[in-house]
Amino acid sequence: MAGESRFPDVDSNGSEKNEDIEIIVNVGGMRQVLYGENLNQYPATRLAQLINCLSGGYDSIFSLCDDYDPGKREFYFDRDPDAFKCIIDIYYFGEIHMKKGICPICFKNEMEFWKVDLKFLDDCCKTHLSEKKEELEEIARRVQLILDDLGVDASENRWKRCQKYIWKLMEKPESSYSARVIAVLSFLFILISSVVMCMGTIPELQIVDSEGNHVEHPTLDNIETACIGWFTLEYVLRLISSPNKLHFVISFMNIIDVFAILPFYVSLILTHLGAGMMELTNVQQAVQALRIMRIARIFKLARHSTGLQTLTYALKxxxxxxxxxxxxxxxxxxxxxxxxxxxxxxxxxxxxxxxxxxxxxxxxxxxxxxxxxxxxxxxxxxxxxxxxxxxxxxxxxxxxxxxxxxxxxxxxxxxxxETAAKHELELMELYSGEGKVGGSKNELEDLMGEDKERPSWSRQLKVSHSDTFIHLLSDEKHYRTRLQSCK
Known part of the structure; x- marks a missing residue:
């Protein structure tokens, strides 16, 4: 009959007791019978709100679910059924455990959809979630660095542009062919300097000075001086072009660079000026001690070796x-x-x-x-x-x-x-229809957007539906459906 009500039976007060209500939820094809007695333990959740919305009409019902069958009193949701199996545990056990194989970020989005607080997630599962967040932050940082390198801001003065160019030339070998050449040269100078330092200790290659002491061969000494000159020039250029001078100076690898360069100049000063201020024996001992510090330059290889950097992190x-x-x-x-x-x-x-x-x-x-x-x-x-x-x-x-x-x-x-960051950039290029990500001011503005709080290129990552979508780059809420994969 047209006038027959399609909603549940109600008592004399106009509403059915919530504890006695039985509903059926269909999540991605998985049907589950739920009772109001259990759901009302957490009234702020979406499933508990389903019970209270039955008397509010279809507008209230469809604001909480995708579809509704009043005859069966069955609510339909196009969500991940595997994640839902974990989430409903809160109504029976008071806590949630995430199954192995479910993406932590997707599971977090599912919990937000079902309006379940993250505090109910067990500590062991929160660890996986925090690790995934750190990975996304790292991907976002890498994408941001690549975009900054590709973009050119015409509003910057000539010195700023030159400073950025020198910084990429000295610090980012992947940015250009010239930067790769400089990185190879720096690597060769480190090897040559280390070999010369070792060969200088061979007695057959040493000469006797006017005082009868064995000293390094002048040829090896000249090669050492050339290597130190390169290291000095490299450090000065990197320091001048550094966007953050304080962070640059206190960086561990840059401290290593200073220890690799400083002994040469200190020993040079002691050799030419120290003899008049102290005994010659003391000067020679000081110079010898400083020469031993030259072994620190071998650690400069870590700047050009991902394997050494990985080993350092693993030890930490x-x-x-x-x-x-x-x-x-x-x-x-x-x-x-x-x-x-x-x-x-x-x-x-x-x-x-x-x-x-x-x-x-x-x-x-x-x-x-x-x-x-x-x-x-x-x-x-x-x-x-x-x-x-x-x-x-x-x-x-x-x-x-x-x-x-x-x-x-x-x-x-x-x-x-590294692969994920490149994947996001490729998707951005495909979406924008351009052959490159940035270059001109207009292209950079399209990527970075006028709103500094939420870059527009983060929206491009969203539209690409990437499996490694960087949620942290956008303030909007995004929820995956059961049809979307998570690798």
């Missing part, structure tokens, strides 16, 4: 494992050195004179180096030595696997982030 993330390794070795060294000293005292020609002296024997034994300068001579001492190197092998092997995992994880992550 493995402080706990390295601490365990040192603790195991320290305990073993103390125990076995004390036992070795005690067991070897009965031998008249013992090499274990004291426990501190036995530390050296324990270290080289547990690390399986075995120089043989100190060794046990008694039967018990030999048994103690065998036990010590077996325990040393076990102590060293245990923490190595997590350290290797940290290295592999970070290395693979960097490759994925």
């Amino acid at each position: 993330r493995s402080f706990k494992e390295l601490g365990l390794l040192l603790m195991y070795l320290a305990v073993g060294i103390f125990v076995f050195s004390a036992l070795g000293y005690t067991m070897e005292q009965s031998h008249p020609e013992t090499l274990f004179k004291s426990i501190p002296q036995s530390f050296w024997w324990a270290i080289i034994t547990m690390t399986t180096v075995g120089y043989g300068d100190i060794y046990p001579k008694t039967t018990l001492g030999k048994l103690n030595a065998a036990t010590s190197f077996l325990c040393g092998v076990i102590a060293i092997a245990l923490p190595i696997h997590p350290i290797i995992n940290n290295f592999v994880r970070y290395y693979n992550k960097q490759r994925v982030l």
Whole structure:
């Protein structure tokens, strides 16, 4: 009948008791029967609001769901059914666990759609979410850097444009052919300088000065001077063109650069001016100490090597494992050195004179180096030595696997982030229909947008429906449907 009501039965007060209401939700083809008694535990959620909207008419119902069948009292949602299976756990267990294989960012968007607070997500799952956010922040940062490099702001003066050009030339080898040439030259100068430093210590290549001292060959000294001149020029240009001078100066790699350059000039000053102010012997000792600091230049290779940078990061993330390794070795060294000293005292020609002296024997034994300068001579001492190197092998092997995992994880992550950033830029190029991302002022304005708070190129990333969409670049809320994939 036309006048028949299509809504649920109501009591004499005009409304059905919420606790007695039974509804059916169909999420992506998965049907679930829910009861008002459970849903009303969290009245702010979307499912709880479904019960309260039944008496509000179709406008109220369709503001919460995609479709509604009044005969079956069934609500339809075009959402991810796998994520929904996890979210409804809140009504039964009071917490939510994210299934393995679900994208954390997509799951977060699903929770926002169902109006479930993130505080109900278990701590173990929040860790995955925070890791994913960090990845998106890194992708956004990389995309922003690439766009900044490609864009040219005509409003900047000539010095600013020149400064930016020099910075890209010295710091970003991938920006141009000239930058790649400079990076290769810098790498070669580092290698040449390191080789010259080693060859200068060969007695056959040294000469005797007027005072009878062996000094480096003048040819090697000239090559060293040329390398230092390049390092100095490189550092000065990078410092002048740096957008943030303070951050540049306190950066670890730039401090390494200073330590690689400074000994040359200090030794030069001491050689020419220090002799008149102090004894010649003291000057020579100071110069020799400064020359040893030249080994710091080998660390400059880390600037041009992704592998060394990855190794450094892996070691930083493995402080706990390295601490365990040192603790195991320290305990073993103390125990076995004390036992070795005690067991070897009965031998008249013992090499274990004291426990501190036995530390050296324990270290080289547990690390399986075995120089043989100190060794046990008694039967018990030999048994103690065998036990010590077996325990040393076990102590060293245990923490190595997590350290290797940290290295592999970070290395693979960097490759994925680099690929994701390039993927976003390619999608932007396809969407804009241009052969390149930026270059002219108009193109850059199209990418960066007039609104500084939300760049317009972030909207281009949204329209591309990328699987690595950078949510953090946009203030808008975006929800994936069950038809959209997440890789």
